[in-house]
Amino acid sequence: MRVGVDVGGTNTDAVLMDGEQVVASFKAPTTADIGGGIVNAIRTVLAQSNVIAEHVESVMIGTTQFTNAFVEGRRLVEVGIIRAALPATLSVKPLLDFPERLANAVGDHAYLVPGGYEFDGREISPLGEKEVAEAARDIKRKGLGSVAISCVFSPINSDMEKRMAEIVRNEIPDVELTLSTDIGRVGLIERENAAIMNASLVELSKRVVGSFRDALKDLNIEAPFFVSQNDGTLMSADYVERYPVLTFASGPTNSMRGAARLSGQENAIVVDIGGTTTDVGVLVHGFPRESAVSVDIGGVRTNFRMPDILSIGLGGGSLVRDGAEGLTVGPDSVGYELTEKALVFGGETLTATDIAVAAGAVDIGDKSRVQHLSGTQIEQGLAEIHRLVEDAIDRVKTSVEDAPVVLVGGGSVLVTRDLRGASEVKIPDKSPVANAIGAGMAQVGGEIDRIFSYESEGRDASLTRAKEEATxxxxxxxxxxxxxxxxxxxxxxxxxxxxGAVRLRVKAVGDLAISAGGDGQ
Amino acid sequence: MKLTRDNLHDFIRGAAILGTGGGGDPYVGRLMLEQELRKGTDIQILDPDDLADDIFAINVFSMGAPTVFVEKIPNGPATVISMRKVEQVLGRKFNAIMPVEAGGVNATLPLIVGALTGLPVIDADGMGRAFPELQMVTYNVYGVDICPLVTTDDFGNSVTFETTDAARSEWLARGVCVRMGGISQAAGYPMTAKQIKDTAVRHTLTLSVEIGQTVREAREQHRDPVDALLDYFMNARYPRHAAMLFDGKVVDVLRETKHGFTVGRVMLDGIEDSSGQCEVTFRNEFLIAKHDGRVVATVPDLICCLDRETAEPITTESLKYGNRVKVVGIAAAPVMRTPEALEIFGPRAFKMEEDFTPLEELA
Structure with missing residues (x-):
C-alpha cells in the first residue's frame, strides 16, 4: 500500500493506492499548519479503508510551498556564491539579473575564482583552491550558512564543483552546499541562478521536511517517504532537503501524470480546464514533455527540468461577449466568483458555463436563467470553446497525427463534442484527486546532459556511456x-x-526500490 | 540616440528580430551591457551621417558557437586586447567602435567595448542583420580590408591574421577559435570615416531600438505588434518595403547540421489570412521563403519568423511543430542589394538555386 499526498495552495489531497488501484481518497482545504493537514488527510484515507499504519510501504508527497516561498521572496536565507571561471565570464557577474526584491533577499556575496572547463573538457585554469578557501572564510565571517557553487561547463565534468564543495566544507563544517551541476544544464547563468535559488531555500526545506517527518511519526508510519519533483519522478526526503527547487513544477506534473494513470494512457495530450485557464501538456511514456526553453521563476531565468505546459484563457468562468464576428469566449474570467456571477447562479454575467448549461451539456444552477439565449448564440459559443481547445491541442502536438486526449478539471464540462486532432477523448473519474495519484506513482529517474566528442569517442561509445551514466x-x-x-x-x-561535438541528453527511469528504504538514500 | 537601462530591453528585442532566425541569443549580451550600464557608464553613439573626417573605427565581435557563449560568456576586456593589437600593427589609435552585425549577440559587444574604453560607438554596421561568416559584410563587398584581424582568448593570448581575402581570414580564424575554447574575441575591418560612409549599413542601432519600442508599445496598447512593425518599416525615417509573407502554423521542420551550420527548412500551413503552404529555407538564418512554390523573399532581404501574437522572434534552432508564426519580409538596405553585394551574400553565396529578386517586386 502507498499513500500519495498533494499539498496545494488551496487543497490538500490524499489517496491510498494498492498497485494501480485507488483504494481511498480524501480532499480538504490546505491549513496553515501543513503537517496537521497531512496527518488529517492520511488518517482519513487509512480509516476509510481500514488499513493500519504498518501496512503503508511508502508515502509520496507533492508540494508547491517552495515555489511560492521563492516567488514571494519570503523565508529565504542569504547565500554565498562561488563561481570557478577566471579569467573567463568576468563580463557577467552572478546575481546580475535578479529582481531587486529577490536580490535583497539573497544578499550580495559573490566570489569569482580561477577554474572552469572548456567545451571539450580541458581546464580553462586549474582550480584556485586558495581562492576558494579564502572565499569560504569570508562567507563564514559573514555568518552565512548556505553556499551555491558554480563552474563553467560543469555539466561536462563535475569534479571541480565537488572539490570546491570539499574545500568550503573544510572551512565551514556545517555549511549547506548547492552544486549547480546537480540541478541545471548547459547555460552558466541559468544554472547558477537555479543553484542560488536552491541555496536560498535550504533552511525552509529542512523545516518543511521536518514537518513531514513529524506528521508521519504522529501517524506511526515508519515507511520511507518521498517528494515528487518537476519531471514526475520521486526524490528521497534527504534529497529534497538539499534540492528544494526540484519540486518547483511538481503540481502540474502530478496532475498530468495522475490523469494519465486514471485514463490508462501513457502517451496522451492532457487538457486541464479550470475556472480561468486551460493547461495543456503532452505525456510521453507517462511523463510530461519537458520545456526546451528557459523558464522564468519570480523573474529569474533558470534552465532546470520543467514540464512544457501551454496555458490559454479558457475556463468555466470565461466571459462570453458579443464581438463583431459572433460571440467571443475569454481570455478574462469571473474566476472564483463563478458561483455568484454566472447567469445560472443568479448573477448577471454570461460565462462559458452558462453556454454549456444552455446547450444541455451539464445541469447545474438555474437552467431557466439561460433560456433567453438563441440557438445561434449557443452554437457560436460552443464552436468558439471547441475552437480554443482544438487550437491549444494542435499547438502542443509534435506531429500532424491525431493523438489521444485526456480531459480533466472542473471546466471539462465545456467540451461537448469530438475534438479535431484527437483520436479519442477520455474523461477519467476520480480526476479531482489526480494530483495525489500522480504523486503516488512510484518512479525515480536519472538524467545527464552534456557535450560529447563523437570524433574522439565515436557515436556508439558516447551513447552507451551516456545511457550508462543516466542509469x-x-x-x-x-x-x-x-x-x-x-x-x-x-x-x-x-x-x-x-x-563531432554533440550535446547529449539522456533520461532514465525505474521503479522505486521500496524495501531499500529511500529515506536514507 | 542614447543607450540606457531604460531602452536596453527594446534594443535587445530589436537585435533579436534583426537576427533573422540566427545570430545567437542576445540574453547574455543584455546581461553584459546591464553590468556596464549599472556602473553609470555612458555609452556615446555617433551618427554615421555626420562623422568627423578623422574618425578611425574598429569593428569588434565574438566568434564561436552559441552553445559555448552560454557557458563561457564573451569577455569584454579580451576584445579590448584584440583592438589594441590591431592598433599596434597599424601604428594608429582608434577613436570609435563599430558593430559588424546588427542582429543577435554581436550587436551588443561593441557597446560593451565602448563602455570599457570610453570610445563612441558608430550607429551603423556591415550586415544590417545577421550572417554566419566574416566575409559576408558590406565593408568586404566594397573593398575594405578585414586585416589585420586579431582574435584573443580569455587569457589574453592573441593571434593576428594577415590574409589575401576576408573568406580566408574567416576560415583560419574559425580554426583558431576552436583551439581558444570555442569562443574568441575579435577586432578587424579598421575603417576611416569615408569608408564607413561609403560602405556601412547606417542607423541600425537606432533601428533595433525603434523595432523593440514598436513591438513593446503595440503590446501595451493591445494592437497587433506584427502589423505595428510593418507600419513602422514603411514609414520609418528611412522607409523600407516590408510585407507580411505568410500567416501560418509550422507543420514540419527538417533540420541537420552540415559543416557547423544548422541547415534545413520549415513548412507552414496557412491560417486566417493565408492559404496554401509556405516553405522557408535556412542556414543558421532564414534565406528564402516560398508560398505554394513561388518565391516571395530572398536573402539578403530579411526574413523573420515572429510569434503571431507577441511578435517575439523565433530562431531556426527553436522552431517546432505547432508554432504559430507570421513570416515577415523586410527589404535590405540598398547598399546590400547591388550585384557586388549579392555575389557575397545573395542566394547563390549560400548555394541556393534561386537568384535574388527584391521583395517589393515579388508581391
Whole structure:
C-alpha cells in the first residue's frame, strides 16, 4: 500500500493506492499548519479503508510551498556564491539579473575564482583552491550558512564543483552546499541562478521536511517517504532537503501524470480546464514533455527540468461577449466568483458555463436563467470553446497525427463534442484527486546532459556511456536496477563547431526500490 | 540616440528580430551591457551621417558557437586586447567602435567595448542583420580590408591574421577559435570615416531600438505588434518595403547540421489570412521563403519568423511543430542589394538555386 499526498495552495489531497488501484481518497482545504493537514488527510484515507499504519510501504508527497516561498521572496536565507571561471565570464557577474526584491533577499556575496572547463573538457585554469578557501572564510565571517557553487561547463565534468564543495566544507563544517551541476544544464547563468535559488531555500526545506517527518511519526508510519519533483519522478526526503527547487513544477506534473494513470494512457495530450485557464501538456511514456526553453521563476531565468505546459484563457468562468464576428469566449474570467456571477447562479454575467448549461451539456444552477439565449448564440459559443481547445491541442502536438486526449478539471464540462486532432477523448473519474495519484506513482529517474566528442569517442561509445551514466543516476536515486529504462535520448549537434561535438541528453527511469528504504538514500 | 537601462530591453528585442532566425541569443549580451550600464557608464553613439573626417573605427565581435557563449560568456576586456593589437600593427589609435552585425549577440559587444574604453560607438554596421561568416559584410563587398584581424582568448593570448581575402581570414580564424575554447574575441575591418560612409549599413542601432519600442508599445496598447512593425518599416525615417509573407502554423521542420551550420527548412500551413503552404529555407538564418512554390523573399532581404501574437522572434534552432508564426519580409538596405553585394551574400553565396529578386517586386 502507498499513500500519495498533494499539498496545494488551496487543497490538500490524499489517496491510498494498492498497485494501480485507488483504494481511498480524501480532499480538504490546505491549513496553515501543513503537517496537521497531512496527518488529517492520511488518517482519513487509512480509516476509510481500514488499513493500519504498518501496512503503508511508502508515502509520496507533492508540494508547491517552495515555489511560492521563492516567488514571494519570503523565508529565504542569504547565500554565498562561488563561481570557478577566471579569467573567463568576468563580463557577467552572478546575481546580475535578479529582481531587486529577490536580490535583497539573497544578499550580495559573490566570489569569482580561477577554474572552469572548456567545451571539450580541458581546464580553462586549474582550480584556485586558495581562492576558494579564502572565499569560504569570508562567507563564514559573514555568518552565512548556505553556499551555491558554480563552474563553467560543469555539466561536462563535475569534479571541480565537488572539490570546491570539499574545500568550503573544510572551512565551514556545517555549511549547506548547492552544486549547480546537480540541478541545471548547459547555460552558466541559468544554472547558477537555479543553484542560488536552491541555496536560498535550504533552511525552509529542512523545516518543511521536518514537518513531514513529524506528521508521519504522529501517524506511526515508519515507511520511507518521498517528494515528487518537476519531471514526475520521486526524490528521497534527504534529497529534497538539499534540492528544494526540484519540486518547483511538481503540481502540474502530478496532475498530468495522475490523469494519465486514471485514463490508462501513457502517451496522451492532457487538457486541464479550470475556472480561468486551460493547461495543456503532452505525456510521453507517462511523463510530461519537458520545456526546451528557459523558464522564468519570480523573474529569474533558470534552465532546470520543467514540464512544457501551454496555458490559454479558457475556463468555466470565461466571459462570453458579443464581438463583431459572433460571440467571443475569454481570455478574462469571473474566476472564483463563478458561483455568484454566472447567469445560472443568479448573477448577471454570461460565462462559458452558462453556454454549456444552455446547450444541455451539464445541469447545474438555474437552467431557466439561460433560456433567453438563441440557438445561434449557443452554437457560436460552443464552436468558439471547441475552437480554443482544438487550437491549444494542435499547438502542443509534435506531429500532424491525431493523438489521444485526456480531459480533466472542473471546466471539462465545456467540451461537448469530438475534438479535431484527437483520436479519442477520455474523461477519467476520480480526476479531482489526480494530483495525489500522480504523486503516488512510484518512479525515480536519472538524467545527464552534456557535450560529447563523437570524433574522439565515436557515436556508439558516447551513447552507451551516456545511457550508462543516466542509469547509474536513476539507481543512485533509489530505482531497482532491473527496472531502469531509458526514457529519452536527445542528440544536438553543435553549430559553428568542428564536426563531432554533440550535446547529449539522456533520461532514465525505474521503479522505486521500496524495501531499500529511500529515506536514507 | 542614447543607450540606457531604460531602452536596453527594446534594443535587445530589436537585435533579436534583426537576427533573422540566427545570430545567437542576445540574453547574455543584455546581461553584459546591464553590468556596464549599472556602473553609470555612458555609452556615446555617433551618427554615421555626420562623422568627423578623422574618425578611425574598429569593428569588434565574438566568434564561436552559441552553445559555448552560454557557458563561457564573451569577455569584454579580451576584445579590448584584440583592438589594441590591431592598433599596434597599424601604428594608429582608434577613436570609435563599430558593430559588424546588427542582429543577435554581436550587436551588443561593441557597446560593451565602448563602455570599457570610453570610445563612441558608430550607429551603423556591415550586415544590417545577421550572417554566419566574416566575409559576408558590406565593408568586404566594397573593398575594405578585414586585416589585420586579431582574435584573443580569455587569457589574453592573441593571434593576428594577415590574409589575401576576408573568406580566408574567416576560415583560419574559425580554426583558431576552436583551439581558444570555442569562443574568441575579435577586432578587424579598421575603417576611416569615408569608408564607413561609403560602405556601412547606417542607423541600425537606432533601428533595433525603434523595432523593440514598436513591438513593446503595440503590446501595451493591445494592437497587433506584427502589423505595428510593418507600419513602422514603411514609414520609418528611412522607409523600407516590408510585407507580411505568410500567416501560418509550422507543420514540419527538417533540420541537420552540415559543416557547423544548422541547415534545413520549415513548412507552414496557412491560417486566417493565408492559404496554401509556405516553405522557408535556412542556414543558421532564414534565406528564402516560398508560398505554394513561388518565391516571395530572398536573402539578403530579411526574413523573420515572429510569434503571431507577441511578435517575439523565433530562431531556426527553436522552431517546432505547432508554432504559430507570421513570416515577415523586410527589404535590405540598398547598399546590400547591388550585384557586388549579392555575389557575397545573395542566394547563390549560400548555394541556393534561386537568384535574388527584391521583395517589393515579388508581391
Amino acid at each position: 547509474a543516476r536513476a539507481i543512485a536515486a533509489g530505482a531497482t536496477a532491473d527496472s531502469v529504462q531509458i526514457l529519452e535520448v536527445e542528440e544536438l549537434p553543435l553549430t559553428y563547431m568542428p564536426a
